[in-house]
Amino acid sequence: MYLFCPKCHTQHSAAGRCMKCSSRLLSPGEAADALAVSVALPPDAAASTFAGRVGVGCVVALGLHLAFREWTTAALGPTGELPASVGFVIGFLLRLVTAGVGGVMTGAGRRQNFSGGAVVGLVCGLAWLLVDGYPQLVVDPLRGGLVGVMAVAAGLTAMAAGQVWPEPIVVPDAPSPRDSSLMGLKPTNGPRRTGRPTRWLQVVFAVGLAVGGIAAAEWLRTGLRELPAGLMHLGGPSAAARVDFQLTVMLVMLAAVVAGAGTGAGFRHGLIAGVLTAVGVYVLRATAEADGLPGLDWLAEATCTSDTPPRSIETILAGLALAAMTVGGWLGGQLFPPLRRTRKLPRERY
Numbered sequence: 304m305y306l307f308c309p310k311c312h313t314q315h316s317a318a319g320r321c322m323k324c325s326s327r328l329l330s331p332g333e334a335a336d337a338l339a340v341s342v343a344l345p346p347d348a349a350a351s352t353f354a355g356r357v358g359v360g361c362v363v364a365l366g367l368h369l370a371f372r373e374w375t376t377a378a379l380g381p382t383g384e385l386p387a388s389v390g391f392v393i394g395f396l397l398r399l400v401t402a403g404v405g406g407v408m409t410g411a412g413r414r415q416n417f418s419g420g421a422v423v424g425l426v427c428g429l430a431w432l433l434v435d436g437y438p439q440l441v442v443d444p445l446r447g448g449l450v451g452v453m454a455v456a457a458g459l460t461a462m463a464a465g466q467v468w469p470e471p472i473v474v475p476d477a478p479s480p481r482d483s484s485l486m487g488l489k490p491t492n493g494p495r496r497t498g499r500p501t502r503w504l505q506v507v508f509a510v511g512l513a514v515g516g517i518a519a520a521e522w523l524r525t526g527l528r529e530l531p532a533g534l535m536h537l538g539g540p541s542a543a544a545r546v547d548f549q550l551t552v553m554l555v556m557l558a559a560v561v562a563g564a565g566t567g568a569g570f571r572h573g574l575i576a577g578v579l580t581a582v583g584v585y586v587l588r589a590t591a592e593a594d595g596l597p598g599l600d601w602l603a604e605a606t607c608t609s610d611t612p613p614r615s616i617e618t619i620l621a622g623l624a625l626a627a628m629t630v631g632g633w634l635g636g637q638l639f640p641p642l643r644r645t646r647k648l649p650r651e652r653y
Contacts, residue, residue, distance in 0.1 A: 306330060353419060353571050356409045360423035360457075364405030365430065371397045395449055402427050402453045403460040410461025411468040418501035418575065420461025424454035425578050447582065499567040499641075501575065509562030509576045513628065514583035516554025518591075520547040520598045523554075547598035555580070555624065559631020564639035573632015580628050581621035588617045 305314045306328035308321040315321065315328055375393065405427060406420030413419070428450030516523075524546050562576040563569025587596060602623070603616045 353568065356419055357422050357426070360405035360409035360419070361426050363408050364401045364423060364427045367404055368398055368401040371401065398427070398431055399453055399456055402457045406457035406460035407464040410464035412470055413465050414470055415500055416461045416465050417458040418571065421454045421458035422575065424457030425450065428453045501571065502566055505566065506562055506572055506576050509558045510579040510583065512561060513555045513558035513576070513580045514587065516558065517551050517584065517596065517599065518587060520551045520554070523550055544597040544601035548601045551598035555627050556631045559628040560635035560638070562628065563632035563635030565641050566636060567641040569636015570629065570633040573629040576632060577625035577628030581625045584621045584624050585617055588620065
């Protein structure tokens, strides 16, 4: 039987000591244990998170847009001026290209990562809207549609990046020849946890519930008031707007919990639903008649002053809706974790 020298890494037969270094020779079993202790394995690759990929994509997209804008301004000459329509088109193309690059950074090495790229496009689009409209945010259907186009384009580039740069292949460790064949029957911890896909139907349902709750709070309060006397006390006419706001908050939080329940990624689902709900708040405020949304009007009076511009009020309300949906989605993911489906074994007949 050959013996192994742990220092010289040589094999010897019919000897107790190494011919070169006089170290004690080890048997094959002892050599395997010694090598396992002495050889340090490389650490596992750090697993990236959804928030980390989105953050990298946003930073890359915004940084590239800033650089491209400076280069474009320098290429135009000393004045750097263009007609308004031409400058708007060139600026949008630059933002579309840089949002696509951010989507590539988000989706590389991930499979089915449209949601990550879409979030990058939405975040960058909203950031550019804030910069363009500072100190007063102006949102019209054209600019809102362009932000949606950027989100879709970034999501598509993220999916394309996932196809070009797929996930790394994880090769399982080979079983040791010293293990018994019964080791194959040892129970394992189950399949490796993979990324949770975005449940878009659940997100759309939650957004519809939130926007519908905001619009129907007055109707719901009127219906509750028609219940038998004494069953539901809602205060007098002076408390109507405050009760509408309370019903709005309850329905929005319920919708946020629905968005994140059972998904395993409640924060992500709440964030996406919050962005869409914020857009819905803008649309409701723009299309509603005077005193058509008492709940939002009460909140605007409580948080803003008489000198606050209307666009700033809409921005504050949309930001509060985004924060509420994000927190509620995270809470729904924590309260209602995903359940693993079990498969019943067939009964044996004797």
